[in-house]
Amino acid sequence: MDNDEPSSSTSFLASSKKKSHVKYLIEELPTIEHMKKRRPDLYNNWLCPNCESQQETFSHVWLCSSVSHVMNQIITASKQDIVRLIIEKVTALHPGRVSSLPSTILDQHSVWSLIHSADEFTFLDLIKGFVPKEFSLAVGIYINNPNDLKSLIVTFLDNLHVRIRDQIWSPRCELIIEKEKTLNITTRQKKRKNSSSIQNNSNTVFISSDSTLACHNLGFIDYIQTGRNWLDFTRNVSHCFLSNLVCYIVTLKIYFFSVTFLFSFNVSLVFR
Ligand SMILES: [Zn+2]
Numbered sequence: 001m002d003n004d005e006p007s008s009s010t011s012f013l014a015s016s017k018k019k020s021h022v023k024y025l026i027e028e029l030p031t032i033e034h035m036k037k038r039r040p041d042l043y044n045n046w047l048c049p050n051c052e053s054q055q056e057t058f059s060h061v062w063l064c065s066s067v068s069h070v071m072n073q074i075i076t077a078s079k080q081d082i083v084r085l086i087i088e089k090v091t092a093l094h095p096g097r098v099s100s101l102p103s104t105i106l107d108q109h110s111v112w113s114l115i116h117s118a119d120e121f122t123f124l125d126l127i128k129g130f131v132p133k134e135f136s137l138a139v140g141i142y143i144n145n146p147n148d149l150k151s152l153i154v155t156f157l158d159n160l161h162v163r164i165r166d167q168i169w170s171p172r173c174e175l176i177i178e179k180e181k182t183l184n185i186t187t188r189q190k191k192r193k194n195s196s197s198i199q200n201n202s203n204t205v206f207i208s209s210d211s212t213l214a215c216h217n218l219g220f221i222d223y224i225q226t227g228r229n230w231l232d233f234t235r236n237v238s239h240c241f242l243s244n245l246v247c248y249i250v251t252l253k254i255y256f257f258s259v260t261f262l263f264s265f266n267v268s269l270v271f272r
Contacts, residue, residue: 078159136149
């Protein structure tokens with residue numbers, strides 16, 4: 001999250017950037033639809049593991065009717081969490097003001113809506129790490145210091161991400177792993193290259209098609225677990241790319257050095 005955006009922006013991340021950032025996030029989360037692109041030979045006819053009736057896209061993971069009761073609990077817990085965090089902070093800074101805090105603070109904001117919307121910030125955007133400016137301004141009424149406000153919102157997002165990981169994503173991954181076992185899809189198979197899949201897609205920041213791995217520490221889940229700005233992950237990927245490039249150059253140098261050495265050696269033998 002970035003607090004240093006110009007005041008004209010509509011969120012912590014400028015809305016003009018939102019589209020492309022969301023695109024990256026959607027590509028990164030290893031949903032079934034994503035896995036199909038990587039390995040159509042293994043996951044071709046697979047559907048959402050929870051409802052078994054719809055395609056599992058990024059949005060569907062959270063909007064699936066089979067998990068709606070859990071998602072509603074998460075939303076309720078998140079509403080209580082932001083109030084608790086504000087009260088704790090205000091109590092620490094200005095003990096006399098706590099009694100003036102309404103318990104329904106921010107209750108009507110669209111971020112609590114569990115829908116997909118192109119016009120409004122909804123709970124799906126919070127999951128992605130986007131916090132609308134109106135939301136942070138509303139919290140900022142009680143927390144004046146920008147650093148305190150930033151740390152409170154980061155803590156709020158961390159807590160939210162732990163909830164969705166533990167209550168939605170991890171159980172979903174368990175279902176996928178069980179189904180893979182049933183169909184004898186092994187880790188070895190998953191790691192094997194498939195010529196019909198979309199390989200070497202430079203836009204895809206997807207490290208492994210192994211859902212067991214992907215379900216634990218990689219990519220978006222890493223972001224969920226650490227609460228880091230997801231852009232940090234993009235930067236990490238760039239760093240990996242540069243590391244690989246350096247390795248590649250070093251390998252080339254060693255190769256040319258060997259060839260030069262052997263050539264010199266042979267020449268010296270011929271002219272001996
Ligand atoms: Zn579903």
